[in-house]
Amino acid sequence: MRMWFPMFIVEDPYIIESFAKEMDGFVFTGGDDVDPASYGEEKLPECGEVEQERDAFELAMLRACVKENKPVFGICRGIQIMNTFLGGTLWQDQPSQLGKTEHCTKDEKGHTHHPVKVTPGFLYDLLGTEDIMTNSYHHQSVKAP
Numbered sequence: 001m002r003m004w005f006p007m008f009i010v011e012d013p014y015i016i017e018s019f020a021k022e023m024d025g026f027v028f029t030g031g032d033d034v035d036p037a038s039y040g041e042e043k044l045p046e047c048g049e050v051e052q053e054r055d056a057f058e059l060a061m062l063r064a065c066v067k068e069n070k071p072v073f074g075i076c077r078g079i080q081i082m083n084t085f086l087g088g089t090l091w092q093d094q095p096s097q098l099g100k101t102e103h104c105t106k107d108e109k110g111h112t113h114h115p116v117k118v119t120p121g122f123l124y125d126l127l128g129t130e131d132i133m134t135n136s137y138h139h140q141s142v143k144a145p
Helices: 014-020 054-068 077-085 094-098 120-125
Strands: 023-027 070-073 112-117 131-135
Touching: 014 054, 014 070, 023 054, 023 077, 070 077
Parallel strands: 023 070
Antiparallel strands: 112 131
């Protein structure tokens, strides 16, 4: 199985479509914040750094993946760009907009983490369990799906 983890930005639509046709699936990874302009909001001062070029590339890549019916997997920012692609919005900064991040706990070293339920499918088959813990450093999250 050939999976592609976008590690560079491509602007050429032909190359993006070629990736979508050739690969078996795509992983969209974490990184800087998704630009609130992508989901129709003004950027708040608490919002972090944004990468408009990366947003444009990943949105184009998602469009090509849907067209080719290819599976996608999002990690942190990856889920957020997928939600934006599907017309949803994000909390730009959970602490200032919600007052706290209830889903996270801190360990003795101060690292934040939270539980995740894995549903049957590729990831479940890979891990062999439905209950995992993941680190959690993001301050953005899905507001309206």
